[in-house]
Amino acid sequence: MFFSRVSLGVTLVKYQTEFEGYLKSTKLKGHESVEDMLKALNKVSKILNICISSKSIGSAEDIAEALDKLEKKGKSHDKDMRQFKASMQYYVKMMNGL
Numbered sequence: 001m002f003f004s005r006v007s008l009g010v011t012l013v014k015y016q017t018e019f020e021g022y023l024k025s026t027k028l029k030g031h032e033s034v035e036d037m038l039k040a041l042n043k044v045s046k047i048l049n050i051c052i053s054s055k056s057i058g059s060a061e062d063i064a065e066a067l068d069k070l071e072k073k074g075k076s077h078d079k080d081m082r083q084f085k086a087s088m089q090y091y092v093k094m095m096n097g098l
Helices: 016-025 034-048 060-072 078-095
Strands: none
Touching (some): 016 034, 034 060, 060 078
């Protein structure tokens, strides 16, 4: 996994506008909302101090690695981890054109 560091003034999620559009056009699970998924992905970026892109979160392996890092940072509440995982999975699907 390639992690690019976030610097001041840099977008936390590359293609965030497109991601929001993708989420709006995707059938989310009943308990998920577009706003929750955007917040979760931005939170992952902030906690891990990375810019979310296809290079940092581009595969299932990248997601597993990011979740492991989040857990090691003490961010492993079940609800948060589910939202983190779901938001990253949606991002990977969008980036892979599925």
